[in-house]
Amino acid sequence: MRSTTNTIWAVLGLALILVLPAFAGGQWVKIFTSTTTFALAAAGAGFLYTRLGMVSLVQVGLMGVGGWVTLRLNHAFNFPFEINLMVAGAVTMFLGNLIALPALRMRGLYLALITLMFAAGLDIVFTAKQFPNGAEGFWGVGTTFAADMRRPVVAQSDAAYLRYTMVWLVIGFVLIELHRRMAPGRAWALIRKSEAAALASGVNVTLYKTWAFGLSGLLAGLGGGLLAGSLGLLDSATFRASESVMLFALVIVGGARFWYGAVIAAVLFRVVPGLLNNWGVDADLSLVIFGAALLHAVMTAPDGLAGQINGAIRTLIPSRKSDNKGAKA
Amino acid sequence: MIKTLKTAGTAMGLIFAAGAAFAAPSCGANTGEAATGTPIKVGGIHGNAAPGDFSSSTTAAGAYFDCVNANGGINGRPIEYLVENDQWNPELASQAASKLLVDEEVVAMVGNGSFVEMSVNAGLYKEQNVMTMASACAASECFESSNIVSTNQGPLPSSIGAAMYMVEEKGAQNVSCIALTIPNSGPWSCGAAVEYMESKGLSGTGVYLNPASPDVNSGLLEAIASGADTIIVNLPVGLAVAVLKAAEEQGLGDAYQWASSTPLYDRDAPAALGDYWDGKLFVNTEMTPFDKGGEDATNWLAVMDAYGDAKDPRDSFSQAGFLSAKIFVDTLLGMDPADLDDRAKVTDAITAISGYQSDLVCGPFYVGDAARHMPNHAGTMVVLKDGGFETVRDCYEYDSPYFAPIFEQEAALGLR
Incomplete structure (x- = not known):
């Protein structure tokens, strides 16, 4: 049954990849590209929250780092795009590991604040140093x-x-799912239940917590590099600390426990403002909508919109009830 | 005697400007009949969010197009003007350009005004073979790319013009130029003003504010700490007023000489600044002063009064938006009607513009087939006076090595 569900999702995903770019207009292709890059970062934040209960409020900041590295390498060397992207991912993975260090001692609100401070620091660096645009020197910013x-x-x-x-x-998504099914996933599950129990069972808590942050950073860096490839030019306004907070809030609204929760979060983050802009309504109205959605999620839908969708599917297809766990990322 | 003449001149100018408000606008074919044919799609992108509103360029272009549509349009076809706001965000700027060029298939872009969109979209404009006749361009890409030509000067010539006047007329020795820290706007333009100072054996520094949270007081302190005797405010009008208000609070108006690039040349700026700055603030204007008169300058005010809103700004960018729209309409009217939906032919027609005369700018407007365009590089200097502006130096060309390739183009086109 699980394999049937996976096949359905795979076919749907493939169809979307083939059909969406062909039929979306020029503006929507751009919006969907941004949405996809932010979905990568949202997936990282969601998985970190679900698997380890840790809140990362630096995902969009790490996207900025990924974008910065991709642009820097693009203008400095003649490497193929994929190499630049991989290096960007590696750098943000390392930064993720670095952020994980305080995570070993702190949790909950304090950890969230640490990541937020890191995001604020990146925000200042981006504003002061800007993004490379092809000039010489380390920062590579020309006028x-x-x-x-x-x-x-x-x-x-x-x-x-x-x-x-x-x-x-x-x-x-496949990377996250592979982790979930293999040793790190089992270690994270144990750490989430009880760090003491995990330690007693011989789980290297330091390694696996650092690993989780690294994976989350990798996904954000890939997202940022892909965004840089889409626009060719980045601006510090895209990577403000407040954007990281907003993305995390939308991950909760979308549903962190489900992989498509990250897609819903990114759609809310980029498609809703795009729709409002198209309708001639101020896109800042989306902030009000997001606030209401977050209240709704906190009060009535702890698993977010994805949880509600999953619940609806289970109601429609009762035989899939036992398969619920398969949908979770 | 001179004072009497100046007062009389100002009074005449005001009467002229007041008269202009009641003059009937003249637009396009001027038939007096509304255009009813298939619309010709034209796009425009402006930036309107913190730290500034550059929408007056597309507003003025839109007002002129409305006037043209009410007066026969382009051979009976109205112009459908589609305007997007980039909100100073590269993502939105890219999406807006894709929407207009790919989805709506506009034949040209007119009236664009932004710090951001030209930087992101200059490549797309070239790839799509579309010409952008911008009007409130504030980034280097506006003046250093093949498919963007602007009726305004941009912050670089305007800042150099302000510095040049302060050196030649006010004996400035050390200038500090305050701008936003957007590399291809603030450091680009203030950097050129500093280079101008250094080329004269004088000194200059750039002070840059964070557009997301501009701290005008620390910007002022940094400018003072540089040892400057003259401060050039090179910011959007709202921020420029904030800097000058902060300077007023600290009593710096008489301790330093003050100048500004064109954004402060706004009809509402004198009221916002108050009497304190009377006679103290010198502003470079990229376009003709409001009270100078002339056919296009008068028509601009008449069109804004008839087809714009009373609250719409009457500033340099509005003048530039009007002029871009007018030149564009005149170009379309000169084309074969069968070619009006062909973007490539519209681009060719715009590229062929040469020696277009208007009293809204100091020199002829031209485009030409070139890798960079900056047809407007001469301006006027005014001083804040009696709740308005008074011209202190009429049309003068700026002195900087930056303009050498532009002068070569003009010589090749027989305009110099």
Whole structure:
């Protein structure tokens, strides 16, 4: 039964990757590309919250780091886009590990505050130093025309690039799922129940907590690198600390326990403001909508919109009740 | 005697401007009949969010297009003007351009005004073979790319013009230029003003504010600490007023000489600044002063009064938006009607513009097939006086090595 569900999701995902870029207009291709990159970061925040109960309020800041590294490498060397992206992911994974160090001693609100302070620090650096645009020097910021951003050979057009980012999102989900099913997943489950019990069972708590933050950072870095490839130019306004808080809030609204909760969070984060803009309504109204949605999630839907969708599916197909766990990421 | 003449001149100007408010606008074919044919789609992108509102350029362009549509349109076809707001956000700027160019298939972009969108979209404009006739351009890409040409000057020439006047007329020795820390806007333009000072054997520094949370007091302190005798405010109008208000509170108005680039040339700015700055603040204006008169300057006010809102700003960017729209309409009217929906042919027609005369700018407007465009590089200096502005130096060309390639283009086109 589980394999049937997975097959259905795989077919749906493949159909979406093929169909969405072909039929979305130019503006929506751009919006969906941004949405996909933020879904990667949201998936990282969601998995960290679900598996270890740890709150990361630095995901969008780490996306900025990923974007910075991708742009820096693009303008400094002639490497293929994928190499730049991988290096960006590696750098943010390392930063994630670094942030994990206080996580070993703190939890709950205090840990969230530490990550928020890290995001605020990145915010200041981005504003002061800006993003590389092809000039010389370490920071690479010039005052004249920005140099070209090389896209992947297979994804030169906007539509192809959207497909490319969607494939990366799938890779991100698969990576999380593989972790969940293997030793780290079992270790995280034990740590979440009781760190003392985990230690007593011989689980290396330091290693696995650091590992989780690293994975979350990797996903955010990949998202930021992909966003840089889409726009060719980044601005500090995109990576404010407040954006990280907003993304985490939407992860809760979307539903952190389910992989498609990250997609819902990213859709709320980027598609809703896009829709409001298209309707001629001030996109800041989305903040009011998000606030109401968060209240709704906290009060009535602890598993978020994804949890409600999952509940509806279970109601419609009672035979799938036993399969509930399979949908969880 | 001179004072009497100046007062009389100002009074004449005011009467002229007041008269202009009641003059009938003249637009396009001027038939007096509304256009009813298939619309011609034209796009425009402005930035309107903190730290500034640059929408007056598209507002003025929109007012002129409305006037054209009410007066026969383009051979009976109205212009459908689609305007997007980039909110100073590169993501939104990219989405807006894709919407207009890919989804709506506009034939040209007119009246654009932003710090951000040109930087993100300059490549797309070239790829899509569309010309952008911008009006409130404030980034280097506006003036250093093939498919953007602007009727305004941008912060670089305007800051150099302000510095040049303060050096030549007020004996400035050390200038501090305050701008936003957006690399291809603030450091680009203030950097050029500093280079101008250094080229004259004088000194200059740039002071840059964070657009997300501009701290005007610390910006002022940094400018003072640089040892400057003259401070050039090179910021959007709202922030520029905030800097000058902070300077007023600290009693710095008489301790330093003050100048500004064009954003402060706004009809409402003198009232916002108050009497304290009377005679103290010198502003470079990229376009013709409001009271100078002239056919286009008069028509701009008439169009804004008839087709705009009373609350719409009457500033340099509004003048530039009007002028871009007017040049664009005149270009379309000169085209074969069968080619009006062909973006490539519209782009060719815009590229062919040369020697277009308007009293709203000091020199002729031209485009040409070039890798960079900056047709407007001469301006006017005014001083805040009696609740308005008074011209202190009429049309003068700026002196900087930056303009050398522009002068070469003009010589090749026979305009110099």
